[in-house]
Amino acid sequence: MKTKTQFVAFFLMAAFFLASCNTTTQAPEAALNMDSVKAEIQTLEDAYAAGDKAKDADAIAAYYSDDAISYNSNEEPTVGKAAIKERIAARIAKETSGQSSAYKVVDVFAAGNGAVEVGTWTTTDSTGKEVDKGHYMSVFEKRDGKYICIRDMSVSSMPAKPGM
Known part of the structure; x- marks a missing residue:
């Protein structure tokens, strides 16, 4: 029994030693400051x-x-x-009522070099009257030290117009 216990102890110590000698250890990934990520993405939305x-x-x-x-x-x-850009330019060319939109980050989920944002948007006319509103999701990837949108999706939460 003593020999078995010594063998197990030796085995565990050897395994620990071999594991600690591993030269390909990775440094633990630094935790992201979610407030900073959210602020950076809100800056992109504001721009x-x-x-x-x-x-x-x-x-x-x-x-x-x-x-x-x-x-x-x-x-x-x-x-x-x-x-x-072409789609945006075409939309801008058609829009003559002085509408503008505001975007608000609601949630951000991030890890590593990626982030997913969930937000709301509101479009107002030149008098400030709300004419449309909705929700969006954007997927960001950090490239060259900055987040950039690689996918986005947007939907209106206003009731559908008749015939649509």
Whole structure:
């Protein structure tokens, strides 16, 4: 019995020693400061809204990565930053009522180099009257030290118009 106990103790010590000699150990991943991530993403949303208010498709498109895909109601996904910019420019060209939108980060879930944002948006006319509102989700990837949107999806929470 004593020999068996000594063998088990020796085995456990050897296993511990071998495990501690592993030269491919990884440093523990630093915990993300979620308040900082949320603030960084809110800054991106505010820049998007400022670009929208200024009717500047380039400023809005800066939110997206070159390989982004954007999903919107009642249309096929828009693939790539260039196509997203074209869609935005077409929307801006049609909009003549002085509408502007505001975006608010509600939740952020992040780990490693990725983050998912859930938010709300409100569109108002030139008098400040709410004309549309909804929800969105955006997926971000940290590239070159900054978050950039690689996927987004948006839906209106207003009642559907008759015939839609």
